[in-house]
Amino acid sequence: MINQRTAVVVEDDSDVGELISGLLDQAGFVVTVVPTGAEALAVIREQMPDLVTLDLSLPDIDGVEVCRQVRLITDCYVIVVSARTSEIDRLIGLEVGADDYLVKPFSMRELQARVAALFRRPRTTTELTPEPRRAVAATAATNGHARSEPGQLGCDDLSLNTGAREVRVQGEEVDLTRTEFDLLAHLVSHPGVVVPREDLLRAVWATDFVPESTHVVDVHLANLRRKLRAEVDGSMEHEWIRTIRGVGFRFDPCCT
Structure with a gap:
């Protein structure tokens, strides 16, 4: 489909990855799920997706470093989806380039609303009011x-x-x-x-x-x-x- 949005779900918990993938699929995204940071960076370089959901606790590369490297590759939207609840984790996630931070456990409705909110509000530099x-x-x-x-x-x-x-x-x-x-x-x-x-x-x-x-x-x-x-x-x-x-x-x- 022309101009169909793409998403990469970076999640080592297969159940959570399947839930997020299903939600994004229903929202019209073509979704790729990967369980490690290394695979995520390879897929993101190849696909240049519109959206990345990123768990911080990955088995190989810490999610913060993955986010930092994603920002060297693409300007796509990044939503951190993590069990880390402290304010410092949220601040670090935002500082290295995440657009939003969602704490596990979360509702699918909340994730859906946050994704929709991101795509309703383009980057400030794309169009001036x-x-x-x-x-x-x-x-x-x-x-x-x-x-x-x-x-x-x-x-x-x-x-x-x-x-x-x-x-x-x-x-x-x-x-x-x-x-x-x-x-x-x-x-x-x-x-x-x-x-x-x-x-x-x-x-x-x-x-x-x-x-x-x-x-x-x-x-x-x-x-x-x-x-x-x-x-x-x-x-x-x-x-x-x-x-x-x-x-x-x-x-x-x-x-x-």
């Missing part, structure tokens, strides 16, 4: 720096092409991870607006789960800032992403 586009255009009109071309965001010294998923600082391309790009794109599409950490978690990780600690956001933004500074020559000291203590972050587009 009219409101952020108007905000970018308004900034351009007031300071002459921000760009309002379709798919193009930022200012004279920092630009994002959301279609090509490309970031440039002073014309030099910056190599960002998927999460770093999505965080930057979300902030840049709301210039001058303070975005709470909780909102960044919901928008970039496409999940309604907000942990007690939002440290995962700070970790990714620290890496993002470091990469942006590495491309700036010595004459520039502008900090595009400002930390608003106790609240969140703000993108300042005016490059001075």
